Amino acid sequence: MPVRYDKLVRDRIPEIIQAQGQHPVTRILDNASYQEALLAKLAEETREAQEAAAEDLPDELADIVEVIQALATAVGMSWVQLLALAADKRTRRGGFERRIFLETVELADEP
Numbered sequence: 001m002p003v004r005y006d007k008l009v010r011d012r013i014p015e016i017i018q019a020q021g022q023h024p025v026t027r028i029l030d031n032a033s034y035q036e037a038l039l040a041k042l043a044e045e046t047r048e049a050q051e052a053a054a055e056d057l058p059d060e061l062a063d064i065v066e067v068i069q070a071l072a073t074a075v076g077m078s079w080v081q082l083l084a085l086a087a088d089k090r091t092r093r094g095g096f097e098r099r100i101f102l103e104t105v106e107l108a109d110e111p
Contacts, residue, residue: 007044008037010066035074042067 002025014024029037045067049060072082 008034008041031074035071038067038071038074042071 008029014026017024042064045060045063049057049064052060068082069079072079077085
């Protein structure tokens with residue numbers, strides 16, 4: 001009985017599965033389905049990073065970067081454009097270097 005995965009995989013995974021004597025059944029996604037699958041893959045890889053042991057975290061972060069690069073390309077952005085956008089946001093809103101954790105906001109009295 002086949003094992004069901006129903007998820008986007010890296011390009012060489014079918015080849016690796018075949019080398020193990022198994023038969024992968026695949027299909028090529030259209031653009032909309034590809035973007036949807038990439039977003040699902042990003043969530044999957046993010047969960048894996050959250051659950052990773054410290055020594056496994058770098059590999060999980062590399063997976064996240066790979067998915068983000070593919071997503072950028074899928075929406076018509078180059079990696080350079082994405083990094084420039086991130087730098088612009090960092091300039092306008094800051095980064096995360098100061099480790100600020102927002103707990104609450106006291107609302108101003110309305111006039």
